[in-house]
Amino acid sequence: MKLKSHVSALALASASLAGLAGAAQAWSLEEAAKPYAGTELEVLFLDRPGYNAAIQMLPDFEAATGIKVNHTTVPYENALGEQVRDFVAGGDLDIALIDLVWIGNFAENGWLVPSETFINNPELADPALDMADFFPLVLDAFGSWNGVNYGLPFDNYSGLLFYNRCMLEAAGFDKPPATWQEVMDTYGPALTKDGKYAYALQSKRNETQSADSFARFLWPFGGSFLNAEFRSNLNSPESQAGLQFRQDLMQFMPEGIVAWDHAETVNALAQGDVAFITEWSAFYSTLKSPETSTIADCLGVAPEPAGPAGRRPALGGFSLAVASQADAAEQAAAWLFIQWVTSAANAGRYLELGGVPARQSAYADPALAEQFTFIPALVESWQEGVPEFRPRFAEWPAITEIVQEYGTRMMLGEISVEEGAREIGTQMEAVLEDAGYYSGAKPLAQ
Amino acid sequence: MTLRVPRRTIAAFIGPAVAALAIVGVAPLLYALWKSFHDFNLTQLARQRWVGLQNYQTVLTDSDFWDAIGRTALLFVSAVPVQIALGLAIALVLHRPGLTFWKTLTRLSLVLPMATTYAVVGLLAQVMLNQKYGVINQMLGWVGVDAINFIGDPTNAFIAVILWDVWQWTPFVALVLLAGLSTVPPEIEEAARLETRSPWTVLRHVQLPFLIPSLVAVLILRTADTLKLFDMVFTMTRGGPGNATEFIAILIERVGNRQFDIGLAAAQSIIMLAITIVLARLYIRLFYREVS
Numbered sequence: 232m233k234l235k236s237h238v239s240a241l242a243l244a245s246a247s248l249a250g251l252a253g254a255a256q257a258w259s260l261e262e263a264a265k266p267y268a269g270t271e272l273e274v275l276f277l278d279r280p281g282y283n284a285a286i287q288m289l290p291d292f293e294a295a296t297g298i299k300v301n302h303t304t305v306p307y308e309n310a311l312g313e314q315v316r317d318f319v320a321g322g323d324l325d326i327a328l329i330d331l332v333w334i335g336n337f338a339e340n341g342w343l344v345p346s347e348t349f350i351n352n353p354e355l356a357d358p359a360l361d362m363a364d365f366f367p368l369v370l371d372a373f374g375s376w377n378g379v380n381y382g383l384p385f386d387n388y389s390g391l392l393f394y395n396r397c398m399l400e401a402a403g404f405d406k407p408p409a410t411w412q413e414v415m416d417t418y419g420p421a422l423t424k425d426g427k428y429a430y431a432l433q434s435k436r437n438e439t440q441s442a443d444s445f446a447r448f449l450w451p452f453g454g455s456f457l458n459a460e461f462r463s464n465l466n467s468p469e470s471q472a473g474l475q476f477r478q479d480l481m482q483f484m485p486e487g488i489v490a491w492d493h494a495e496t497v498n499a500l501a502q503g504d505v506a507f508i509t510e511w512s513a514f515y516s517t518l519k520s521p522e523t524s525t526i527a528d529c530l531g532v533a534p535e536p537a538g539p540a541g542r543r544p545a546l547g548g549f550s551l552a553v554a555s556q557a558d559a560a561e562q563a564a565a566w567l568f569i570q571w572v573t574s575a576a577n578a579g580r581y582l583e584l585g586g587v588p589a590r591q592s593a594y595a596d597p598a599l600a601e602q603f604t605f606i607p608a609l610v611e612s613w614q615e616g617v618p619e620f621r622p623r624f625a626e627w628p629a630i631t632e633i634v635q636e637y638g639t640r641m642m643l644g645e646i647s648v649e650e651g652a653r654e655i656g657t658q659m660e661a662v663l664e665d666a667g668y669y670s671g672a673k674p675l676a677q
Numbered sequence: 678m679t680l681r682v683p684r685r686t687i688a689a690f691i692g693p694a695v696a697a698l699a700i701v702g703v704a705p706l707l708y709a710l711w712k713s714f715h716d717f718n719l720t721q722l723a724r725q726r727w728v729g730l731q732n733y734q735t736v737l738t739d740s741d742f743w744d745a746i747g748r749t750a751l752l753f754v755s756a757v758p759v760q761i762a763l764g765l766a767i768a769l770v771l772h773r774p775g776l777t778f779w780k781t782l783t784r785l786s787l788v789l790p791m792a793t794t795y796a797v798v799g800l801l802a803q804v805m806l807n808q809k810y811g812v813i814n815q816m817l818g819w820v821g822v823d824a825i826n827f828i829g830d831p832t833n834a835f836i837a838v839i840l841w842d843v844w845q846w847t848p849f850v851a852l853v854l855l856a857g858l859s860t861v862p863p864e865i866e867e868a869a870r871l872e873t874r875s876p877w878t879v880l881r882h883v884q885l886p887f888l889i890p891s892l893v894a895v896l897i898l899r900t901a902d903t904l905k906l907f908d909m910v911f912t913m914t915r916g917g918p919g920n921a922t923e924f925i926a927i928l929i930e931r932v933g934n935r936q937f938d939i940g941l942a943a944a945q946s947i948i949m950l951a952i953t954i955v956l957a958r959l960y961i962r963l964f965y966r967e968v969s
Contacts, residue, residue, distance in 0.1 A: 312934050319719050336720050436917035487808050487829020489918040495807075504809065625720050629936045640919040643831060666721070 258358050260571060261295050267564040268297030274326040274551070275310055276302040280516050281386035281549075284584035285572055292571055298564045308437060311628065318342040318556060325557035325565045329382050329550045331373050332442075332631070335624035335676070337552070338376035344553040346380045349566040357570050364575050369589040372618035374550035377676045382550025383573040384589035386513070389612035390447065390535050390545030391605060393500055393518055394507035397529035398422065407507060407533045411451060411476060414536055419483035422506040429483040431505040433496040436489070436639045441631045443493075445638040446621055447509065447545050448477040451538025456622055456630075456659070461668050461675045463656025466649065473538065474641065474648045481642065489642045501525060509535050511547060512612075515605045516585045532605040534612050546616040548589075589613075622677035626662050633658045706950075713943035720937045732944035742945060744920070745928040746952075748835075752924060753903045756842045761895065763843070764850025765888075769880070771851070772858045784855075787848035795845075799912030802841050803828065831921030834914050838922050841909060846902070850895050857891030858884060893964050897957050904953055925949060 276282040282304070289300055305313055311333055317324045318340065329337055337343050349355045350362075362370065365384055374382035394407045402421045408414045414430060422429035434444035449455060454470030457463065464470055481488065485499065497514050499505045501524035521527045535544040551569045553562050571577065578593035582603065593599070600606040621627060633655050641651040667673045716728045736742050767787070771780050790798075805811050806827035814824040827837045861884055869883045907926040910916065916923035916931070923931075929949070933942030 312937075315719050315937060319722065340720060340722070436915055436919070485809075487826040487918075490826075490829035490834075490914070499809075628720065629938070632931060632936055636920055639917055643919050645831070645919055 258353075258356075260357070260567065263354060263357075264296035264298055264564070264567055267560050267567070269299075270297075270560050270564040271299045271301055272325045272557075272561060272565050272568060273301050273303070273323045275313060275324065275328050276304050277307055277310060277328075277386070277549075278304050279386065280513055280585035281581075281587060284581050284586035285385075287584050288572065288577065288580060292568060296564075296567060298568065300568055318554065321556055324554050325561040326569065327382070327552045327554045328385075329373070329552055331547055331549070331618075332438075332621045332623050332627045334374070334376045334381065334550070335622075336628065338379070338381055339625045342555055343381040344555050344562060346374070346383070346552075349553070349563075349570075355563055355566055355570075357574065359574065359576065360570060361575060364592050365589050366591055366613045368546070368613050368616050368618060369548065372546060372616070372620075372623070373548050373589075374552065376623065377674065382552035383569050385549050385551045385569075385573055387548040387587045387589040388511040388513050388546075389609050389616060390443075390509050390547075391512050391515075391608050391612065392507055392509055392533045392535050393514070394531045394533065395500060395503060395505075395526050395529050396531040397526070398427070398503065398506045399531075402506075407531060408536050411448075411480075411536045411538050414483075415476070415480060418506070419480065423483045427503075428485045428499075428505045429507070430480065431484055431491060431496045431499045431508050432477070432480070432488060433491050433493055433508075433510070434489045434639065434642055435492040436635045437492070438631060438635075439492050440489075440638045441634040442547060442621055443509075443545060444477070444642075445474075445634050447535075448473040448538075450543035450617060450620060451536075451540055452476065453538070453540035455619075457677065459675075461663055461677075463652075463659055465652035465656045465659075469540065471648060471652065474652060476538075478641065478648055489639050509545065511545070512587050512605055512609050515603070519604075530604075532608050534608045534615075542612070542615045543620075544612040544616055546618070546620040619677045624666075624677050626666050629662045630659050633662075709943040709946055712940055713947050715940045717940035717943075718936075718938050728940070732941050733948070735941060736944050736948055741920075741923075741928060742925075745923050745925045748922070749903060749906075749924045752835075752839060752842070752906070753900065756839045756846075756903070757896070757899050759839075759843050760847045760850045760899065761892070763847045764895075765854050767847070767851035768854035768858055769876075771855050784852070787852055789848075790845045791849050793845070795908035796912045798841065798845055799909040802837065802909070802913045806837055828914060829918055831918055834918060834921050838910055838913065841913070842903075842906070845909070846899065850899070853891050853895050854888060857888040861887045889964060893960055896960050896964070900956050900960075901953055904949060 276286070282302075286302065289302075293299055307330075310328060311330070314324060314327060314333075315336075316322070318327075318337075327337055327343055329343075350360065362380075366387075369384045369387055370380065373384045373387070374380050392407055399405075399407065399418075399422070404418065404421070408418045419429040432444055432447070433439050446456075449465075449470055450473075452469050452473030454467060454473045455464045458467070465474075485491070485505065491499075493510065493514070496505075496508050497510060497517055500508045500510075501518055503526055515532065518524045518530050519527055524530070534542055536542075551573070553565045553569065555562075557565060572581070573588070573590075575590045575592050578588035578590040579596075579599070581588050582593060582599065587609070594606050594610050622630070637646065637651040637655045640646045641648055646654070663669065668675060713732055714727060714729055716724065716726050716731075718724075767783075771783060793801075805813050808814060808824050808826050808829065811827070813827070818824065825833060827833050866879065866883055869879045873879065903924075905926050906924055907930060910922050910924060910927055911930070914922045916927040925945075929942050929945045932938050932945065
């Protein structure tokens, strides 16, 4: 695959650089940053554990380099709009924070500088960069577009099954469900009683509906948004089976689930009101802390249940990339920061502070897996995910709005699964037609 | 003797206001009008081009747009009559003589809902109406009523938006109508009360004619407010569940800020502006009469 071969080339390049550098002078962050001391960088952060971890690490970077990193925290829902407007207007942002589904948009508009520019610069490239150490799926999905890498994975998630072990044991289960069919046939009926529910699926009408709810039931059932010709695949038997399964599973979910976002869902598990949820790995620290969770001692973590087509867990997360609108000094300083904060050397500390690094080496230590019980499930999930869990092209912002509207209407029963899928498909194809995918003006990349 | 003010002095006084209005009001409006004739998507700037009336054609044939207009109209006809009825009742009570201290206190407290930021009102609603942890359902539980799914059910969510809008804007209507009642000459009102003991007759034949300008102002302002109702609904339901509370301003924001289709959003906004102007003119023509 073109994408993977390119990432492999990058990995080789960085490995060669490591060899060369080892033989020559030792590279140091302090020396590399000297010409850029006093440079100020602007970046948007979110109010999530990974960013709070990075903020705690920032003083070390600033002390070592003299580069100041100014971060502005915005809600996720505003982050795309803020950045698009800033890049269109030629604003202040020097670093792009890229959600997996924004990479095509940002790259196609020329708002990012390819990583190669810096990796091939021995004065800026840390010999220990080791691109091959990133989980390949994560590096491909979060930071690469159309064969070119732009961003290094920074705030990394996989969908995991968080469960209340005590509640499961009380109902006679000694392990969490391994398949969605088990959830439907066994766990759902046994755990939905006395005002408690087996499962909560966050489905609010925003990106949560598209990413956490709709897509989650496409892939494990063999479905997908698009087929090989970029036509809608939502009315295929596999996609329909998955979406109908979601509909049927609602009998084991709390009433009003279409209004639930991450906060409500995590809280429901944390308060012991539901037996299990499928949520991003980033919520581990919230569910494990006795300050925010009443089930901290009962918390169990497993990979998401598998469907007929396998596990295919939800994949999400952010990379950091250098913005092309920054001047040369800011670009160099931005790269040094991105390289440092995502480095293998800092991965352990990032993890300790609540972040989730994408470095394979960080998870090799068995002691860490014992301390952070989500690690084995996370590593397993990152072996089985699909980069195009949600298409990552520039048209996704328009398509996700369509999915959000009809996805929630399906769940509410206002429209049948078949009709809803057909409506999404028709509107999605209109967006893709307009963008030029069917005329051959754009490559079929997602 | 008539003092003639030099034109230059008049221009000096009016000029800054006109300039400010031109910069913050007219210029963006003209820019939006210009962009409404373009295919202008922030994420596809390379293909920016003049499309004439195509965006208007798209809007006028878009069922989502007309559905949102319908929901907005339903919100208006549901909420505003309640606000006027309750506001008039509050104004009449506050207009009665006596209890000065309590009336002052009431007037002050009436300002609070209006002074609360719209987005905060929406967030409060989201928390207070939460099915499991919200204070409203807890209070309903005290009187034996089962928890209501306010935000997750399309009909309930719509009703919740109406109730929240009534809560926030009834005080405004009350204060405007109270000001209107103060324009009724006391001697006419006293004379009327000597003629009849029926408060309804006094209201119908004496006070109401003086309230017409206030009511027209309320109608115009509440129409404009309803058409641009955004913050409260966005933070409360974000237009959902489904599109149960996707009012016109929420739709325009979605197209402009989340799909980045500025050209289409501009066309939607211009059409909304035209509707607002027509409605305002209609109110004035139908209802407004100078009180003689």
